[in-house]
Amino acid sequence: MPVGFRIVAKTEYSLDKKDGKTKRRSPVSKNEHYQALLRQAKQNHIPFQFVLNDVWYASADNMMFVKHELATDFVMPLKANRKLALSHADKQQGRYVRVDRLTLEAGVAREIYLEGVDFPLALVKQVFANEDGSTGIQYLVCRQTDLTGGQIMDIYRKRWNVEPFHKSLKQNASLEKSPTRTVRTQTNHLFASFCGYIKLELLKVSTQLNHFAFKAHLYLRALQVAFDALRQYHPARLAA
Secondary structure (H helix, E strand, O other): OOOOOOOOOOOEEEEOOOOOOEEEEOOOOHHHHHHHHHHHHHHOOOOOOEEEOOHHHOOHHHHHHHHHHOOOEEEEEEOOOOEEEOOHHHHHHOOOEEHHHOOOOOOOOEEEEEOOOOOOEEEEEEEEEOOOOOEEEEEEEEOOOOOOHHHHHHHHHHHHHHHHHHHHHHHOOOHHHOOOOOHHHHHHHHHHHHHHHHHHHHHHHHHOOOHHHHHHHHHHHHHHHHHHHHHHHOHHHHHO
16 A cells, blocks of 8 residues: 655756756655655554665665664665675675675575675575566565575565556556646646555455456446447347
8 A cells, every 4th residue: 555655856957978968857866755755654653564675775875774764674686786795804804796796595595794784684596587488586685684585585575566556556546647737736646546546455355356357347337337328229229
């Protein structure tokens, strides 16, 4: 269930060093939005034990924020080029290696020290099969170093729920069909889409139908009612 959202307003202009073009940007970074949403969730007394996010938010600063300011745990993925130390002594000496150059047994957690993070983490290598038959590798780090690799992967798997949430928000709650043009109306449309999604979740509980099945059921019922109404106007022709 959604518990908060932020609007990204690109009100500033900057010069792109690569192509020399002027582009719009937001004065608030994605990591600042990330921390503000989590801080608000805690202020609203929403109980949570782990923070789960994708690799875009797996910065050392965010890890420190979750651990020290929120006083909670996290599971985050790492990019293959992130640097880490295999012991506290290595960290103190600045001996770091890239995570993808380590020999790791899949599914087995080991304690590591990430560059820029002042506490140890549990690292696990996750190997999975893609839909096209290829093999993918994901590196996960967890604040709780006493968890097994399987436990860490099971916890992070819960993050997948955000993907069907985005899909349903766009296709069933009309987020992507907004006719709005101003900040106020765009914000209102986004909030209304969130409310629609929450109502669909409540209907899913009472009807035992997922969002897409419930939407199809409504369409079918609407077609049946329309067809019955049409038959009242042309009963003989439709009967033939």
